[in-house]
Amino acid sequence: MSNKSIFKTVRGLFIPNADMVNEAGGLAYELSPKAALAQYAATGCFNQTFYADAGEQTDHVIEIAGKLDGEFVAKTAVFPAKKDT
Numbered sequence: 518m519s520n521k522s523i524f525k526t527v528r529g530l531f532i533p534n535a536d537m538v539n540e541a542g543g544l545a546y547e548l549s550p551k552a553a554l555a556q557y558a559a560t561g562c563f564n565q566t567f568y569a570d571a572g573e574q575t576d577h578v579i580e581i582a583g584k585l586d587g588e589f590v591a592k593t594a595v596f597p598a599k600k601d602t
Contacts, residue, residue: 540568550584557581558593 535544548556557578566574582590 550581551589554578554581554585554590554593555596558597561597 533546535546537545537547539545557574569577
């Protein structure tokens, strides 16, 4: 275990500051449009969640998809449906 009195000066030095506020009102890190769309597709959370309903999530996905090229959106749409063979 490190000596906290010696190493405390670098604690948090290399961690970037949060750059947005999430649906819960907390500080968060903004994802790139590609990462955000991939996260929605991979988690499959187009449903009622604690902080956003399905309509809000769908609107957000449509907004994100409008910023990206069609090929990436299409690949992202089919990726979660792939099954291991």
